[in-house]
Amino acid sequence: MTTTPRPPALRPLRWAALLACALGAAAHADEGDRPLRSDGVAATSAAVRSAPWSGPAYRRGVVAVANPYGAEAGAQILERGGNAIDAAVAIAYALNVVEPQSAGIGGGGFMMIHLAATGETFAIDTRETAPAAATPDMFVGVPSASLQGVAVGVPGMVRGTALALERYGQLPLRRVLQPAIRLADEGFAATPRYAAVSCNSRSQNSPEAAAFFCPGGAAPVAGSLVQNKPLAETLRLIARHGADCFYKYMPDKGCDIAKGIVEGQKFNRPQAPGGKGGSMDYADLEGYVPAIRAPIEASYRGFRIKAMAPPSSGALTMLQMLKFLERFPLGDATQGYGFGSVKTINVMADAMRLAFADRSIWMGDSDFVPVPAKGLLDPTYVGQRGAAIVPGTRLTPNPVPGDPRPFDVAGFQPGPRFASAEPVQGPGETTTHFSVIDRHGNMVSYTNTIESSHGIGVFAGYTNADGSFRNHGFLLNNELTDFNLAPTTNTFTGTPGFNDVQPRKRPRSSMTPAMIFTPGGRPLVAYGSPGGATIINSVLNVTLNLIDHKMPIQDAINAPRVSITGTGSGISLENGFPAATLEGLLALGYTYSVTDIGSVQAVLVNPVTGAQYGAADARREGTVIGLPR
Numbered sequence: 300m301t302t303t304p305r306p307p308a309l310r311p312l313r314w315a316a317l318l319a320c321a322l323g324a325a326a327h328a329d330e331g332d333r334p335l336r337s338d339g340v341a342a343t344s345a346a347v348r349s350a351p352w353s354g355p356a357y358r359r360g361v362v363a364v365a366n367p368y369g370a371e372a373g374a375q376i377l378e379r380g381g382n383a384i385d386a387a388v389a390i391a392y393a394l395n396v397v398e399p400q401s402a403g404i405g406g407g408g409f410m411m412i413h414l415a416a417t418g419e420t421f422a423i424d425t426r427e428t429a430p431a432a433a434t435p436d437m438f439v440g441v442p443s444a445s446l447q448g449v450a451v452g453v454p455g456m457v458r459g460t461a462l463a464l465e466r467y468g469q470l471p472l473r474r475v476l477q478p479a480i481r482l483a484d485e486g487f488a489a490t491p492r493y494a495a496v497s498c499n500s501r502s503q504n505s506p507e508a509a510a511f512f513c514p515g516g517a518a519p520v521a522g523s524l525v526q527n528k529p530l531a532e533t534l535r536l537i538a539r540h541g542a543d544c545f546y547k548y549m550p551d552k553g554c555d556i557a558k559g560i561v562e563g564q565k566f567n568r569p570q571a572p573g574g575k576g577g578s579m580d581y582a583d584l585e586g587y588v589p590a591i592r593a594p595i596e597a598s599y600r601g602f603r604i605k606a607m608a609p610p611s612s613g614a615l616t617m618l619q620m621l622k623f624l625e626r627f628p629l630g631d632a633t634q635g636y637g638f639g640s641v642k643t644i645n646v647m648a649d650a651m652r653l654a655f656a657d658r659s660i661w662m663g664d665s666d667f668v669p670v671p672a673k674g675l676l677d678p679t680y681v682g683q684r685g686a687a688i689v690p691g692t693r694l695t696p697n698p699v700p701g702d703p704r705p706f707d708v709a710g711f712q713p714g715p716r717f718a719s720a721e722p723v724q725g726p727g728e729t730t731t732h733f734s735v736i737d738r739h740g741n742m743v744s745y746t747n748t749i750e751s752s753h754g755i756g757v758f759a760g761y762t763n764a765d766g767s768f769r770n771h772g773f774l775l776n777n778e779l780t781d782f783n784l785a786p787t788t789n790t791f792t793g794t795p796g797f798n799d800v801q802p803r804k805r806p807r808s809s810m811t812p813a814m815i816f817t818p819g820g821r822p823l824v825a826y827g828s829p830g831g832a833t834i835i836n837s838v839l840n841v842t843l844n845l846i847d848h849k850m851p852i853q854d855a856i857n858a859p860r861v862s863i864t865g866t867g868s869g870i871s872l873e874n875g876f877p878a879a880t881l882e883g884l885l886a887l888g889y890t891y892s893v894t895d896i897g898s899v900q901a902v903l904v905n906p907v908t909g910a911q912y913g914a915a916d917a918r919r920e921g922t923v924i925g926l927p928r
């Protein structure tokens with residue numbers, strides 16, 4: 300059991316409460332799936348003008364990152380003329396250096412972008428893919444599969460971020476990489492969190508990683524200098540030659556990173572006889588293509604909520620929960636609801652159980668399987684299924700998946716594509732979420748990961764002819780263990796499980812980069828979280844805190860969270876709920892365990908004045924930098 304005392308509100312933003320309140324009032328007239336009222340913006344204007352603004356407001360951009368060096372990298376790029384996309388890419392690379400256990404160029408993620416000029420919102424999907432030779436049974440009988448080379452997916456971050464810069468950035472890759480190169484080359488003072496999570500069993504899976512993360516056999520001391528010269532050299536290669544230097548073996552140019560990945564993922568864990576290397580080859584790497592995907596969106600009390608489409612289960616699960624909950628007045632304490640009441644957590648818990656039942660069977664990579672995205676959010680389907688939630692009772696027996704197909708459209712795609720090993724619980728050490736807004740109002744909500752802490756615990760690299768190790772300085776992901784670990788059958792369709800391994804397929808994710816828009820469609824908040832399947836619930840908790848409980852954003856992040864990521868009655872919750880609530884939940888037949896959940900970073904914009912705000916999570920080393928400083 301790990302706990303973190305709730306921090307005081309770092310940047311109280313009372314305006315957010317008032318804005319949410321007024322928008323909520325405006326939105327009630329606009330509920331359901333009817334077209335949004337055209338006067339939504341007018342309602343927003345009135346609400347915002349009357350709000351007593353407090354807390355730091357900025358005009359030239361804000362970054363909210365789970366690490367101070369990452370935040371600084373993003374702020375510097377904004378100050379040097381970069382836009383939110385440039386800053387986000389700079390942050391992602393910098394975090395590879397300073398938060399290497401969480402994410403980096405050996406992995407992938409989802410970068411949701413809102414462009415102020417066009418009003419478009421979309422996501423660049425850099426999720427890892429299975430190699431062409433991958434098979435549904437490739438994990439069967441493999442001990443500690445998530446620590447073996449067979450778990451490594453084809454990394455997507457480098458090509459996806461290069462695409463983002465080419466299409467939507469203002470600065471060249473080589474400039475955007477400078478903060479990360481400097482951090483790797485000159486080093487940084489280990490933060491308390493870096494020191495605390497550096498040396499663990501995963502990071503000691505290979506000798507090179509053990510030497511780096513547990514120097515001298517022990518965790519580095521906070522404040523000590525951490526340098527990663529091999530990573531600096533890798534980043535310089537990418538800066539000089541572009542993304543192809545990562546994906547193609549071109550020794551004439553000095554581009555040998557692809558060789559380091561292909562050789563590295565052959566890792567066969569010596570500690571576990573029967574271990575298994577991966578099948579990735581140069582063609583798999585060369586063939587990696589990021590996707591640009593439309594988000595999945597729905598209204599919630601009139602707000603437009605947009606979040607990550609498949610291969611993530613994030614949007615579909617979170618939006619389904621919101622739709623289940625929309626009929627309960629969660630903010631109204633006079634009716635027994637309100638933040639942290641038994642009644643509120645009761646309906647939240649059962650909404651989670653229902654949605655996670657559907658998630659377990661219907662969600663996967665929609666480029667490969669027919670995810671019934673429309674049916675899962677269809678008002679009739681949601682209404683029928685959600686009727687099982689009855690305040691004052693616990694849903695029994697445990698829910699099973701429903702059948703949304705009659706409510707779907709044959710061949711329906713959740714969005715245009717232009718181009719059961721559940722992850723760990725709690726905030727843990729892995730995955731990272733950051734949010735950015737720039738002076739133009741462009742916003743980015745980016746969740747990035749190598750799956751488990753330190754991935755497979757192996758650096759990309761290969762053994763030279765002289766026996767020395769050519770180290771590329773970044774960790775390889777274990778993302779493929781987000782697939783079902785053994786072949787399954789979808790009991791409704793009779794076909795292989797939607798999240799079974801298939802060649803070139805992306806494993807189902809829980810990452811839920813999200814954005815909230817006014818009823819009139821203007822951006823308000825960009826946010827998201829790490830935390831495995833709990834990600835979806837962290838984003839749900841913060842959404843309810845903002846819209847129903849009308850909390851300022853920092854309070855919405857600080858508030859204790861609740862999570863169920865399955866169909867059972869065991870609730871994970873954070874410290875801070877009243878004893879009477881816990882007793883009330885036990886009386887309804889739930890059990891609970893106390894743990895930390897998630898790490899949310901958010902940026903906000905006042906849609907009328909353009910003033911910008913940020914909020915970050917003290918569960919990790921959340922840092923907000925607003926500009927001008």
Ligand code: GLU
Binds near residue numbers: 751781
């Ligand atoms: N690999 C996980 C996912 O895509 C994220 C890992 C985590 O946050 O623990 O859902």
